[in-house]
Amino acid sequence: MAYVIGIDIGSGFSKAVVCENRVVLSSAVVPSGGNYGEAASRVAKAALEGAGLSMADISFTAATGYGAEAVAFADRSATDISCHAAGIHHLFPSVRTVIDIGAQFSKAISLDGKGRITNFVLNEKCAGGSGKFLQLIARILHMKLEDIGELSLTATRPVQFTTGCAVFAESEAVSRIAEGALPADILAGVHMAMASKIVNLVTRVGLARDCAATGGGAKDRGLVRTLGSELGVEVLVPEEPQVSAALGAALLAPVGL
Amino acid sequence: MSGYFAGVDIGSSMTKVVISGEGVVASVIGPTGPEHRKLAHKVMEEALRQAHLGFGDLTYVVATGYGRINVPFADRQVTEITCHAKGTHSLLPSARTVIDIGGQDSKGIKINDGKVAGFVMNDKCAAGTGRFLEVIADALAVPLEKLGELALSAPRPAVISNTCTVFAEQEVIAQLAGGESVPNLIAGIHEAIAARIFGMVSKLKIEREVAVTGGGAKNIGLVRALEARFGYPLLVPPEPLITGALGAALVGKEAYERAIRRGETLERSKTGLREATFFS
Numbered sequence: 063m064a065y066v067i068g069i070d071i072g073s074g075f076s077k078a079v080v081c082e083n084r085v086v087l088s089s090a091v092v093p094s095g096g097n098y099g100e101a102a103s104r105v106a107k108a109a110l111e112g113a114g115l116s117m118a119d120i121s122f123t124a125a126t127g128y129g130a131e132a133v134a135f136a137d138r139s140a141t142d143i144s145c146h147a148a149g150i151h152h153l154f155p156s157v158r159t160v161i162d163i164g165a166q167f168s169k170a171i172s173l174d175g176k177g178r179i180t181n182f183v184l185n186e187k188c189a190g191g192s193g194k195f196l197q198l199i200a201r202i203l204h205m206k207l208e209d210i211g212e213l214s215l216t217a218t219r220p221v222q223f224t225t226g227c228a229v230f231a232e233s234e235a236v237s238r239i240a241e242g243a244l245p246a247d248i249l250a251g252v253h254m255a256m257a258s259k260i261v262n263l264v265t266r267v268g269l270a271r272d273c274a275a276t277g278g279g280a281k282d283r284g285l286v287r288t289l290g291s292e293l294g295v296e297v298l299v300p301e302e303p304q305v306s307a308a309l310g311a312a313l314l315a316p317v318g319l
Numbered sequence: 320m321s322g323y324f325a326g327v328d329i330g331s332s333m334t335k336v337v338i339s340g341e342g343v344v345a346s347v348i349g350p351t352g353p354e355h356r357k358l359a360h361k362v363m364e365e366a367l368r369q370a371h372l373g374f375g376d377l378t379y380v381v382a383t384g385y386g387r388i389n390v391p392f393a394d395r396q397v398t399e400i401t402c403h404a405k406g407t408h409s410l411l412p413s414a415r416t417v418i419d420i421g422g423q424d425s426k427g428i429k430i431n432d433g434k435v436a437g438f439v440m441n442d443k444c445a446a447g448t449g450r451f452l453e454v455i456a457d458a459l460a461v462p463l464e465k466l467g468e469l470a471l472s473a474p475r476p477a478v479i480s481n482t483c484t485v486f487a488e489q490e491v492i493a494q495l496a497g498g499e500s501v502p503n504l505i506a507g508i509h510e511a512i513a514a515r516i517f518g519m520v521s522k523l524k525i526e527r528e529v530a531v532t533g534g535g536a537k538n539i540g541l542v543r544a545l546e547a548r549f550g551y552p553l554l555v556p557p558e559p560l561i562t563g564a565l566g567a568a569l570v571g572k573e574a575y576e577r578a579i580r581r582g583e584t585l586e587r588s589k590t591g592l593r594e595a596t597f598f599s
Contacts, residue, residue: 096496166486188444189485198485229445229454229484230423237353 065115066122068312069102070142070305071129074165074193075278076101077308078109080120084152084313088112089305098129124311138314143171143182145310150274151177152313153300158270161260161289161297162307163279165193170263172270181267189228191259193279198232199252203245214249214284221251226259253288261292274298276306322378322575325366326567327359327393328402329386332422332449332534334359336366337564338377339572345370346561351386359390360592367592374592379585381571383563385423391590397570399563400428400438406566407530408433410556415526418516418545418553419562420535422449427520439522445484447515449534452541455508458488459501470506470540477507487511506540513544530554532562 065087070077072094079089090108094101102125110116117135125133126145133139142162150160151173160171168191172181185191189198200207221238223231235248256279264273273295275286280303290297300306323344328335329351338345347369349362359382367374374392382393383402390396407417408430417428424442428435441447445454456463470476477499481487491504529549535541536559546553556562578585 096493187482187486189483194485225443227444227484229450240353 064121064315065113065119066124066312066315067106067109067120068145068308068310068314069106069123069125069127069133069136070145070308070311071098071102071125071127071132072142072164073128073167075304076105076127076129077305078105079305079308079312080109080113080115081309081312081315086309089302089308091304094129098132099134101129102133102135122315124314126307126311140311140314142307143169144179145307145314146276147171147173147177147179147310148313149306149308149310150276150300152309153306154272154274154298156272157274157298159264159267159273161264161273161275161280162277163193163260163275163285164277165197168192168260168263168277168279170260170267172267183263183266185259185263188259190226190231191256191263193277195228195231195252195256196279196282196285198228199235199249202232202235202239203248205245208281210249211282211284213246214253214282215287217244217246217250217284219244219247220254221247223251223255226255231255249284250288253282253285256285257288257292260289264293269293269295271295272298274300276300276303278304280304322572323370323372323376324568324572324575325363325377325380326402326406326564326569326571327363327380327382327384327387327390328399328561328563328567329359329382329384329390330421330563331385331424333560334362334384334386335561335564336362337561337568338366338370338372339565339568343565344372346558346564348560359386360392363392363592379571379575380588381567381574383567392588392592394585394588395571395574397567400426400435402563402566402570403532404428404430404435404566405433405569406562406564407532407556409565409569410562411528411530411554413528414530414554416520416523416529418520418529418531419533420449420516420531420541421533424448425516425519425533425535427523429523429526437523439519441519446482446487447512447519451484451487451508451512452535452538454484454488455491455505458491459495459504461501461505466505466509467538467540467542469502470509471543473500473502473506475503476510477503479504479507479511482511482515506544509538509540509544510547512541513548516545517548525549527551528554530556532556532559534560
């Protein structure tokens, strides 16, 4: 039995997946904090505990993400783009377009039938198209990030934001709340603003079906639904969208291991 | 030609009123507040008080700015681009390019013979506007008015690689935690804003002299950072916030004088000076 672990150190969260024979045994997500090396140990430990294992049981470690270099004990590392692609291809072999919505970066990735990357674009410049926007709004609504998706689905009159900028939208949201707008409607409006930016990214690589969303932002069901309706396709989402790249990293383990 | 002309410039943050007779007789700057229409008349009242005038003494009132349609006692609304150009031209006749840095937007205006010859604007992205400075001032717990002098005192401006206000704020906090000094960080932020504004204004064919107006012009650190980009000194009027309101007053004066010459009567607003209501 060969156990492998894939670790994805993101700017917001660190993720780890433990696999055996290319099957997921356990996964973990923790905030990265300021020290990526420490985050790597912390998330690996959490994932291993979930599988009832320890680092001594691991035959192969692969790292990816913004802070991949900090994973000193990795046998291999790869770009998070390639790991997202590998992870999603493993879960949804029919997918040709992947949208990754991270805390700070959003990416659109085109894949071929073998899961190889044919094109990608990323937005790292503007908070309006990233998970950060969701964090800002959740904060002013005094809500937990994990609850906003569900609530947004109940919106009946989405707020129309006049801006795509997270900073201006935050002020606009505060005004709308003072005027009596409901949190669900605020969230639906934010999703529209974000979807607009993300759709631009997808257009640049060219949308090809099937389409999947990954990353922390994909846990927001309202955002995914809005994206789907703006793109005109059903957007597939893995059960644990935050760990797709960690899974892809784990899948880098040499075959036969 | 005697008579008093008033200009009301309702910006996203501040409302400015200028009353002009033979020269500027009063200028007042007050907060706009969440509902533009409710506070404009208060700023006008204060300006009238300073000028020792009553509302009835005003010959013509022009409103401009973001909230100009919400000034029921104004006789005319004119775009802020036109008013800024006119106001700056009257204060600094040699200015051919004006950079206005407001609370929520920034603009570049070309002036030819006192008339608008081109303009660019950013009102989509908080970076490059006064908002960016507010966010950073908050994050560093420094009063907004102190940013400029702190920036000038910095021995070595930090390099801020993020252009987005949100991410730049994160970066500033991270660098601060890493031991960078507050003045260096503030200087770095000013350079980032200056680079962004310079990039925007460069879309116009920049001609000297270049003037800076709006709240951002009161930040000496930002002006210096812009000067470093341009490579020459920039002109700043003594009260950079009132150029729009001054321009509005002058537009009103010109319109009135033109009407007199043609023997026409200008239509005046029917409402007196009072707080705006739902109906007007």
